[in-house]
Amino acid sequence: MSDNGGDRELMKGNHAMCLGAIRAGARAYYGYPITPQNEATEYMSFHMPKAGGTFIQAESEVAAINMVFGAAAAGVRAMTSSSSPGISLKQEGISYIATAELPCVVANIVRCGPGLGNIAPHQGDYFQGTRGGGHGDYRTITLAPASVQEMAQLTYSAFDLADEYRNPALILSDGVIGQMMEPVDLATIPAKDPPVKDWAVGPGQDKRPRNVHTTIYLDPEEMAEFHLKLIAKYDRIRREVNYFEEYMTDDAEILIVAYGTSSRVARTAIKRMRTANGPKVGLFRPISVWPFPARKLLEMCTNYKCILVLEMNWGQMVEDVRLVVGDKVPIHFAGKHGGLLFTPAEIVALANNLSADPLNPGSLWSIVR
Amino acid sequence: MEALADSKERCEQIVFDRPDALTSRGYTYCPGCGHGTIHRLVAELIDEFGLKDRTVGMASVGCSVFSYWFFDCDFISCAHGRAMANATGVKRAHPDAFVFTYQGDGDLASIGMAETIHAANRGELITVIFVNNAIYGMTGGQMAPTTLENMVTTTSPLGRDPLLVGHPIRVVEMLSLLEGVAFAARASVSSAKNTLKAKALMKKAFRAQLEKKGFGIIEILSNCNTNWNKSPIEANEWIDAEMVKVFPLGVYKDVFAGEKGKKDE
Numbered sequence: 304m305s306d307n308g309g310d311r312e313l314m315k316g317n318h319a320m321c322l323g324a325i326r327a328g329a330r331a332y333y334g335y336p337i338t339p340q341n342e343a344t345e346y347m348s349f350h351m352p353k354a355g356g357t358f359i360q361a362e363s364e365v366a367a368i369n370m371v372f373g374a375a376a377a378g379v380r381a382m383t384s385s386s387s388p389g390i391s392l393k394q395e396g397i398s399y400i401a402t403a404e405l406p407c408v409v410a411n412i413v414r415c416g417p418g419l420g421n422i423a424p425h426q427g428d429y430f431q432g433t434r435g436g437g438h439g440d441y442r443t444i445t446l447a448p449a450s451v452q453e454m455a456q457l458t459y460s461a462f463d464l465a466d467e468y469r470n471p472a473l474i475l476s477d478g479v480i481g482q483m484m485e486p487v488d489l490a491t492i493p494a495k496d497p498p499v500k501d502w503a504v505g506p507g508q509d510k511r512p513r514n515v516h517t518t519i520y521l522d523p524e525e526m527a528e529f530h531l532k533l534i535a536k537y538d539r540i541r542r543e544v545n546y547f548e549e550y551m552t553d554d555a556e557i558l559i560v561a562y563g564t565s566s567r568v569a570r571t572a573i574k575r576m577r578t579a580n581g582p583k584v585g586l587f588r589p590i591s592v593w594p595f596p597a598r599k600l601l602e603m604c605t606n607y608k609c610i611l612v613l614e615m616n617w618g619q620m621v622e623d624v625r626l627v628v629g630d631k632v633p634i635h636f637a638g639k640h641g642g643l644l645f646t647p648a649e650i651v652a653l654a655n656n657l658s659a660d661p662l663n664p665g666s667l668w669s670i671v672r
Numbered sequence: 673m674e675a676l677a678d679s680k681e682r683c684e685q686i687v688f689d690r691p692d693a694l695t696s697r698g699y700t701y702c703p704g705c706g707h708g709t710i711h712r713l714v715a716e717l718i719d720e721f722g723l724k725d726r727t728v729g730m731a732s733v734g735c736s737v738f739s740y741w742f743f744d745c746d747f748i749s750c751a752h753g754r755a756m757a758n759a760t761g762v763k764r765a766h767p768d769a770f771v772f773t774y775q776g777d778g779d780l781a782s783i784g785m786a787e788t789i790h791a792a793n794r795g796e797l798i799t800v801i802f803v804n805n806a807i808y809g810m811t812g813g814q815m816a817p818t819t820l821e822n823m824v825t826t827t828s829p830l831g832r833d834p835l836l837v838g839h840p841i842r843v844v845e846m847l848s849l850l851e852g853v854a855f856a857a858r859a860s861v862s863s864a865k866n867t868l869k870a871k872a873l874m875k876k877a878f879r880a881q882l883e884k885k886g887f888g889i890i891e892i893l894s895n896c897n898t899n900w901n902k903s904p905i906e907a908n909e910w911i912d913a914e915m916v917k918v919f920p921l922g923v924y925k926d927v928f929a930g931e932k933g934k935k936d937e
Contacts, residue, residue, distance in 0.1 A: 330765075331761065331764065331765060333761070357764040357765070359760065359764070359794075361757070361790075362786050362787070362789075362790035363786055365754065365757075365786075365787075366754070366757040366760075366786065366787050366790065367757075369750065369751060369754035369757030369758050369761070369787070370757045370758070370760045370761040370764075371761060372748070372750070372751075372754070372757070372758050372761060373730075373748065373757065373758035373759060373760060373761020373762040373763075373765070374761035374762070374764065374765045375761070376748050376758070376761070376762065377728075377761060377762045377765035377766050377769075378765070379765040381761065395751060396751065396754070399750075399751050403748075403749075504728045504746035504747070504748060504762060504766075504769075505726070505728060505746065505762070505765070505766040505769050506725065506726035506766060506768050506769050507725065507726070508724070508725040508726065508727075508745060508746060509725040513744065513745055513746050513747075514746045514747075515740050515746065515747045515748075515749070516747070516748045516749065517731075517740060517747075517748075517749035518749060518751075519737060519738075519749055
């Protein structure tokens, strides 16, 4: 990310995310406290009114996302954030907002589930964040930051993507990135005015056709037509939104695929291995987890003896990797559970095993697993 | 249509016409149902206050899910129970919009009760049109939170037993206790006389928003002759005979009470 010596500030990830939103022109935030994203609601309660926007601590996550629905329909850049159990509650509203084709940003600072789980960082909401999550056929543009800088910058970008495609955009982060402090280059998120939306509800109806946002299509033919329209949009997003990062992949024999917090630990492990003349390992980090950066991974996957997918869950993104890579290259998976983090040493040990035996059965991911 | 236009021109004075705030689309409601009357009252007031160009309606889930077909203004079709949350988002974004929700008893008093109480308590500057027919209409006659004791529905086939499932919820009485509520009243459209009273009370629910007094709600007792298995006339008689015993008509909170020179009722 940018290191141009601009205006830098040491910030918490959750605060940086909110700053990115306000600088992107967000003027409505509706939230409900849940750990580990409480800094977001707290930050917005102070800074959103100062920016001339609306903050409401809603009575529930369900109410919060539907307030976002209303604000988004009214043409305002609107946001909510929560953590795993709260996101489950918001899925109802996200499904409606996606169907009404309205833009908004929803951040999930993932904790360990299922159920109440615990408040430690986890990546168990990957499916929820990339498969739609709520009922029906829909997708959300989902971005996974790996630093505090990216919390600001990807949230900032998420508003543009949401507006461009008139679709909810999700930030899929976790308790580590939400809570840790790092410098943010404020020059990368200059304050801007959001676009004017001629489809928004509100006053001024004497000068335009009335605007209606609905999600109900009782006639199956009409519903099918709408589905085809949505599918065409999602196909367009698949073609146009492919964010990823590569690290030391050119000469690598093993490719690690990891996102968010796992990718940061992987990067440290790779650096250590390279310094110590260990196995040559590279990192492919999906930033947009939906759409998954499939083309790039497909292009490069045969360059490696094997792929190692690292996730803080029991195997979700590895299914996307498998869908892309198929049987071209052996795929291995290692998961971390309970809200625990990988250590660089664990990753080095995994890489050593795979360097000695790229078909090491201990971590081989197969379709019959 | 031309013949109609000609006949209109020949009229010296039109005394009854479709309000501007209604589209020309035919209602999807059952014949005899009160929704058509209530729609008309809302539309007449939108016209009378000159609000059509800045009104945003919130359709709920239930029989009135397609109310955006009938009102000629901006609309959002909301999820079941969430209309007041949507309304909050719209009103806070556009304080100069006139925002109303149109909700049934299942929507407002069951799945949306949290949204109802909290929007009222925040004193959201919205106007709530709450249609209470004591039953779930669209889904085929199941028990509602407002279903009367011993009333038979498809999910209370032996009659509602309050010991098992509780008593009918009196929404406006409950909301009138909240500071944020400026106006709360219950009316009925069971007769022409009651309908006129309903309009006068609805007007105050409009004014609560327009004059920035607070949350305004009007509960309107309406029939569901189809699911009550009654003729429309019998159904309206049943409102007057039975429903009003549990849901008394009247004003429960009125920020305008005592004002001079304005006679709405």
